[in-house]
Amino acid sequence: MLAAVRFPDFTNVTNLFDEIDRLFARFPAKMPAGVDSGAFPAFNVVEQQDKVLVNAELPGLKPEEIQISVHGNMLTLSGERKPGHNGDGKMSYHRRERGTGKFSKSFTFPFELNPEGVEARYVNGLLKIVLPKAESAKTRKIAVLNG
Amino acid sequence: MTEKELQVVDGNELTASSQNVRNLPVFVPPVDICEYENEVVLLADMPGVPMENVEIDLQGDQLTIKGRVNPEYENLDHGRVIWREWQEGGYYRQFTVSSHIDREKIEAKMKDGVLKVVLPKAQSAKPRKIEIKYLN
Numbered sequence: 001m002l003a004a005v006r007f008p009d010f011t012n013v014t015n016l017f018d019e020i021d022r023l024f025a026r027f028p029a030k031m032p033a034g035v036d037s038g039a040f041p042a043f044n045v046v047e048q049q050d051k052v053l054v055n056a057e058l059p060g061l062k063p064e065e066i067q068i069s070v071h072g073n074m075l076t077l078s079g080e081r082k083p084g085h086n087g088d089g090k091m092s093y094h095r096r097e098r099g100t101g102k103f104s105k106s107f108t109f110p111f112e113l114n115p116e117g118v119e120a121r122y123v124n125g126l127l128k129i130v131l132p133k134a135e136s137a138k139t140r141k142i143a144v145l146n147g
Numbered sequence: 148m149t150e151k152e153l154q155v156v157d158g159n160e161l162t163a164s165s166q167n168v169r170n171l172p173v174f175v176p177p178v179d180i181c182e183y184e185n186e187v188v189l190l191a192d193m194p195g196v197p198m199e200n201v202e203i204d205l206q207g208d209q210l211t212i213k214g215r216v217n218p219e220y221e222n223l224d225h226g227r228v229i230w231r232e233w234q235e236g237g238y239y240r241q242f243t244v245s246s247h248i249d250r251e252k253i254e255a256k257m258k259d260g261v262l263k264v265v266l267p268k269a270q271s272a273k274p275r276k277i278e279i280k281y282l283n
Contacts, residue, residue: 044230045229047229059259
């Protein structure tokens with residue numbers, strides 16, 4: 001019986017390198033630490049037994065400029081960040097690193113939320129949201145009866 | 148520019164030459180520097196920094212801004228972080244102030260996590276219209 005060994009075709013190797021280059025071009029040059037959706041604002045989420053805490057970095061907004069909505073198991077934050085300085089007439093930028101513009105970001109939890117009890121505070125440019133879990137999503141301890 | 152969806156600017160971590168006393172990262176805050184006719188305005192995003200934790204000093208030409216946070220996640224009992232896109236940390240950045248700035252009149256304000264430093268121009272640096280007189 002003959003084992004069919006195919007001699008590699010080197011013309012395809014250059015194609016392979018192109019493929020690899022293309023594959024890696026999709027990755028950002030610098031991988032961020034931790035998870036990163038890239039969408040503004042940056043979220044940190046802490047889960048507690050009966051609620052979740054969401055802290056978002058939102059410097060330079062007014063509380064009334066931030067819209068928060070809770071629907072089912074989804075939290076949505078939206079609004080617009082303005083530059084915070086008047087750009088009229090004779091103004092020139094030496095540096096412009098702070099982002100401005102509209103934003104909208106949703107976060108889906110693996111459990112239902114209770115929209116009635118949601119509380120939000122805006123402190124020092126951080127938005128702190130407390131979202132209670134729905135009754136059905138709370139962990140319950142079940143007593144084992146003797147007998 | 149305003150139509151573009153906002154993106155998170157990657158936390159630009161500062162690599163200090165000296166060891167940090169506190170076990171928290173230090174970030175370089177993103178800034179806008181705008182020049183107006185009579186002043187230069189600097190805005191820096193430092194979310195999580197209360198007003199009393201901001202330090203600004205001017206030594207020679209060097210303007211240094213520093214901000215400290217009061218970390219919350221450290222003393223968080225009963226909970227676990229399930230999603231993390233930003234880290235608590237301090238802020239540090241230095242700028243060179245040009246000789247046109249009136250050093251005595253620099254003012255700073257901290258509101259909603261944004262530091263605003265107003266650097267008024269010295270009298271001599273303000274644009275002046277020089278009238279040409281005809282001599283007969």
